Amino acid sequence: MKEKSIAKNTVIYTVKILASMIFPLITFPYISRVLTPEGVGKYNFSASVISYFSLLAALGISTYAIREGSKVRDDKAKLEKLAQELFTVNMISTIFAYSLFLIALFTIDKFIEYWPILLILSTTLPLSALGTEWIFSIYEDYTYITYRSIAFQFLSLVLMFIFVKDQSDINIYALITVVSNVGSNVFNYIHANNYFRHRIIISRRLRQHLSPILILFASAVASQIYVNSDITMLGFFKTDYDVGLYSAATKIYNIIRSVLTAFITVLTPRLTFYYSQKNKSLYRNLLKKSLSGYLSIMIPASIGLCSISKYAIMLLSGENYIAATPALRILAVALLFSTIGSFVANEVLIIFGKEKKILAATVTGAIFNFCGNLILIPTIGFVGAAMTTLLSEVLVFGIQLYYGRKCVKKMEMDISELIKVLISCIPMVFISIFLESFSINIILKMGIIIGFSIFTYVIFIILLQHSIIDLAKEYLASKKKGV
Numbered sequence: 429m430k431e432k433s434i435a436k437n438t439v440i441y442t443v444k445i446l447a448s449m450i451f452p453l454i455t456f457p458y459i460s461r462v463l464t465p466e467g468v469g470k471y472n473f474s475a476s477v478i479s480y481f482s483l484l485a486a487l488g489i490s491t492y493a494i495r496e497g498s499k500v501r502d503d504k505a506k507l508e509k510l511a512q513e514l515f516t517v518n519m520i521s522t523i524f525a526y527s528l529f530l531i532a533l534f535t536i537d538k539f540i541e542y543w544p545i546l547l548i549l550s551t552t553l554p555l556s557a558l559g560t561e562w563i564f565s566i567y568e569d570y571t572y573i574t575y576r577s578i579a580f581q582f583l584s585l586v587l588m589f590i591f592v593k594d595q596s597d598i599n600i601y602a603l604i605t606v607v608s609n610v611g612s613n614v615f616n617y618i619h620a621n622n623y624f625r626h627r628i629i630i631s632r633r634l635r636q637h638l639s640p641i642l643i644l645f646a647s648a649v650a651s652q653i654y655v656n657s658d659i660t661m662l663g664f665f666k667t668d669y670d671v672g673l674y675s676a677a678t679k680i681y682n683i684i685r686s687v688l689t690a691f692i693t694v695l696t697p698r699l700t701f702y703y704s705q706k707n708k709s710l711y712r713n714l715l716k717k718s719l720s721g722y723l724s725i726m727i728p729a730s731i732g733l734c735s736i737s738k739y740a741i742m743l744l745s746g747e748n749y750i751a752a753t754p755a756l757r758i759l760a761v762a763l764l765f766s767t768i769g770s771f772v773a774n775e776v777l778i779i780f781g782k783e784k785k786i787l788a789a790t791v792t793g794a795i796f797n798f799c800g801n802l803i804l805i806p807t808i809g810f811v812g813a814a815m816t817t818l819l820s821e822v823l824v825f826g827i828q829l830y831y832g833r834k835c836v837k838k839m840e841m842d843i844s845e846l847i848k849v850l851i852s853c854i855p856m857v858f859i860s861i862f863l864e865s866f867s868i869n870i871i872l873k874m875g876i877i878i879g880f881s882i883f884t885y886v887i888f889i890i891l892l893q894h895s896i897i898d899l900a901k902e903y904l905a906s907k908k909k910g911v
Contacts, residue, residue: 443574453744455588456679459601460745465672467595471602472675473663474542476656478529478549485525485553488644488783489518490562492637495778497566498700511563511624513634517641522557526550538664548602552610559613563623568697572619576612584608643783650790657794658813661801666809674810676749677756680740681763684733688726688767692774703779715775715836724849726767728885731853732878734760735860739874758814762821769825772832780835789827793820852888856881 460468493514500506529550533539539546564573584607592601617626659678662671702711733740737756741749773786797820804812859880863873 443578453683454585456676457744457746458589459592460672460676460749462592463595463598463601465676465748466668467598467672468675469663469668469671469673470542471545471598472659472678473668473671474545474549474602475605476659476663477539477542477546478552479656481525481529481550482553482556483645483648484528485518485522485557486645486648487517487521488641488646488648489514489521491644491774491778492641493562494565494696495700497562498697499704501566501697501701507566508624511560512627512629513631513637514562515560515626516628516630517634517637518557518560519628522553526553529553544599545602548599548606551606555606555610555613559610559616560620560626561613561616563620564616565697567623576615576619580612581608584611640781640783643787644778647783647787647790650787650794657798658801658805658810658817661805662810662813665805670809673749673752674755674813676741676745677752677759677810677814680733680737680744680756681759684729685763685766688722688729688763689770692722692771696774696779699775700779712836718775719771720845722771723768723846724889727764727849728853728856728881730760730764730767732856732881733763735856735881736874736877739870739877743870743874752810755810755814758811758818762814762818765818765821765825769821769828772825772828776832776835777828782831782835785831786828789824789831792827793824796820796823848889848892851892852885855884855888 463471493511497507497510500510533543533546533550561573584604587604587607588601591597592604620626659671659674662674699711699714702714734757737760738750738753741753741756745752769789773789777783777786797816800816800819801813804816808815856877860877863877866873
């Protein structure tokens with residue numbers, strides 16, 4: 429199969445992520461005001477509950493499919509057989525997960541209170557299984573994914589402004605988010621026929637996939653606990669109002685994180701292919717360049733988010749949510765460790781078949797996060813939830829980096845390159861402090877901070893001759909050659 433440009437794939441997939449950002453960036457300011465903190469809290473608590481059943485339905489199939497499928501993507505017969513086996517496993521797990529959800533829905537008192545919205549959101553389980561989005565990642569078909577995603581985001585945006593008018597429309601809003609997130613999977617099901625035929629098959633080979641899938645699933649469960657348990661536990665220990673405030677912070681955090689991890693998603697199939705072909709030099713070279721470029725973007729993003737946290741909360745959610753500012757600042761720091769940890773896990777440990785190491789890291793982080801939430805949420809509420817998230821991310825990152833460096837010797841960024849990035853970030857800190865005392869329009873203030881920060885960062889990176897400049901030159905040269 430002809431290799432597609434990684435740079436082009438990254439741009440296309442980033443457009444998809446940016447499009448998915450536009451929906452919450454436009455809708456959340458509207459929804460947070462229409463539904464109020466209590467309504468937002470009710471929705472996000474319900475979404476956090478569904479996320480656990482979605483996780484059970486998905487198992488670790490997507491990650492496993494991309495890794496194994498990328499190894500045999502040049503052999504259509506082998507890939508189709510693999511895809512049908514994994515589709516079968518996914519359908520079985522989805523039926524099992526949905527059955528458990530229905531039992532929980534009508535037996536747990538807290539869930540009975542939220543049953544309409546929970547039932548609506550639960551439709552994401554079968555739709556996600558039918559979508560088989562991993563097949564498009566294996567073939568690096570990001571153009572289709574992007575166009576499809578933008579179309580459904582736009583449709584959902586129109587539907588929301590037409591039908592969501594007050595707090596009583598929360599169930600309608602839930603239905604629209606389902607359309608936005610997984611509605612396009614109906615078209616995925618049809619388009620995937622270009623790559624494989626959807627068939628439920630019974631074969632002994634299904635068993636050989638279960639062990640690595642379940643290891644990845646266990647890792648995902650542990651990860652979900654320290655990513656999502658704060659919302660769930662806030663719902664049980666505190667009020668919908670507290671969940672609503674914390675949701676304002678996590679919404680912004682998750683948007684930024686999605687953009688930063690888009691690069692990881694695009695890179696994984698290519699690195700997996702190089703490694704499976706035993707081309708260590710190409711693998712190491714791409715990994716080193718990617719890590720350097722990734723850090724040069726991720727670090728200023730984290731510092732920048734911390735600098736504009738207050739204004740971002742006020743702009744997107746309103747003054748009723750301003751109390752969530754400390755939580756967002758803490759999460760901005762967590763972003764630093766979360767994204768680096770994801771890079772190491774996906775581009776090194778999973779590719780090297782070290783799922784058990786990821787499991788060890790995430791289980792440790794999950795236990796720490798759960799215990800921390802039990803202690804801090806009842807006493808200091810959502811700020812405590814943010815603190816345990818930060819500490820858990822640091823812990824998981826440290827463990828993953830330790831195992832990652834065992835797989836790839838000298839897997840580290842040049843300290844001098846890191847120092848250049850940090851020096852280039854200094855102006856954005858000073859401008860945010862300087863403007864703090866000025867009573868000017870929030871949008872104008874954010875625009876000045878972001879514009880000044882980007883301008884000075886680029887200037888410093890050029891003057892200090894960071895290696896990302898060489899990457900940019902290579903990309904431009906490849907475009908001139910038509911690569």
